[in-house]
Amino acid sequence: MPAEPSRQSASTTPDAELAAEQAHLDRARAELARMREHTLSLQADGGDAIAGESLARTLWLRARALQDDPRTTLFFGRLDTDTPERLYIGRRHVSDDAGDPVVIDWRAGVSTAFYRAGPAEPMGVLRRRRFGVEAGRLTAYEDELLEAGGSGTSGESGGEILAREIERPRIGPMRDIVATIQPEQDEIVRADVATTICVQGAPGTGKTAVGLHRAAWLLYAFRERLSRTGVLVVGPNRAFLEHVGAVLPSLGEVSVRHATLEELLGSVPVRAQDDPHVARLKGEARMAEVLERVVWSHVRPATEPLVVPRGAHRWRVPAYAVQDILDELRSRGVRYAAARAMLAQRLAHAVLVVMESAGDSPDDRVQDAVARSAPVRAYVKSVWPELTPAAMVASLLSTGEGLEEDQRAMVWDRPRTPRTARWTTADLALLDEAADLIERTPSLGHVVLDEAQDLSPMQLRAVGRRAATGSLTVLGDIAQGTTPWSTGSWEESLQHLGKPLGREEVHLEVLDRGFRVPASVIDYAARLLPEMAPGLGAPRSVRSHPGRLEVTRVQDPVPGTVDAARELSALEGSLGVIVPDAWVGRVGAALAAAGVEHEVLDGSHAEERILPVHLVPATVAKGLEFDQVVVTEPAAIAAAEPDRRTGLRRLYVVLTRAVSGLTVVHADDLPGPLAGAGKTG
Incomplete structure (x- = not known):
């Protein structure tokens, strides 16, 4: 059994050491306030209006990032190395007026040892100190003595303060995990900007938080590059994005865009819902081939010569010469609109060649005039008409032209125009694919895609093209796939994202150590x-406390749910009451x-009040976490899905x-795998 590092803990009673640490925190807060005041005092003089506005926004973002949150501390740990210097590790960099560090940003290279050092590989660390925090004050500290040459296993130690921080009750949005990042999580967080990482993470392994911290680290390590190209977080619904939306600002990053897939692809309003079978057909990867054929089928053969009157002459380009130009443009691999834009110049050049063969000496100005x-x-x-994505997809779904026999179920029951079409969520990916075939979609520097297991191949293609020249952090759990098209393997998903496994810069990582879900709960759910x-x-x-699990059969699950909620709402922390959508x-x-005062999370937004009790439809629960949870009528939740596997x-x-x-809380029999399981208090 590997030896644990020596651990020393301080009580919560103030002593000289703890008072000295609190004094350092007070100093850090004062220095942060000074840094913010200095930023606010700067004038946004960029030389002209546009540059001045850009500089003003930069200063505003900088000042916002320097805001102090009195509920937390600016640092959460300390490293003592084999030098006299002590390194305080925190959420952002704080320096004194001479430029010397008071707090070191957790993303700095020197901070890596805080997360990865252990007795087997101390990384030059003699002592790692973690702090207990309450309402922004330091209440305790705990030391790990990492003696060089020790036989402990890096990353397996932690102590009571770390355990308390992981298990601490909370109300409101997701907190950052910057004080509790584990070695295997840190490896993912600090992967290079060119690396695409797919994380298969079981419930409670912190995969969402890891993805958000990766975005924060990338913005720190590659700020100049990513400030130009942008970072995007894509989540399953607006309630989820509001739940995680406080993480990056708490780390000083306020410029990251958040969007649901519908918002990202929302070129038209969604006004209808597909049958699951039809939605699955629309989401299949072969629809990309159908759309490509349909787009390029609009290029018509040249059957007539091009005749251009100019002055006293009528210059003629034969149809076969025009066809050669069309064939060459189609073979170049450029987008439809880009090739169309080239066509006018290519035809004008062909006219100039005819002019030159007749003895004229036209210049570039003549070619431009002919092109216009x-x-x-x-x-x-006539040969290369303009296209719009909406008109093209509406025509496809109205006529079925180009579809295979089994795809005919997608065809609308009557012809519709782009204006009258009742578009669905699955149609958005078709429209996005068509738009990209016509004009290239701009690529971002990095995209974080959460709950990726639920996206169809066409939706994955839409996200992937937004990182065509950048990288991705793909987060999900195949076991939590609840859509008719949910993926069966990450290899398949990464292929659709344009980042296939096998490339050196594409990695698949597995997180299976649960830090947030207690053993009694995860063991119960794992029976499925x-x-x-x-x-x-x-x-x-890996939680030290097994947690509480109660399975209660009642006559009527609604009053049974109310009784449980009333009792649990008296406890510290948040309470989620998860019910079948129809309930x-x-x-x-x-x-x-x-x-029982509560707020409803409906998937589109949360109410403005932050209350400890949340009523959550089952289809909105994915990605959310609560200290206490009441699940009402599991059989009804499962039965609401189109098939048994998806229901489970x-x-x-x-x-x-x-x-x-x-x-x-249930009245009906529990689904088979859960029957008779784990009824503990």
């Missing part, structure tokens, strides 16, 4: 895995009648939202 002339523009329109995701390994909880109204009314996966998702305790 009415005959050339009319000819271009053999039936819903055979072959996928069960996660393991939200009934349960919400019952909670209100019982005086949905149930697996809702059962793994609890950080401290889970109460299952």
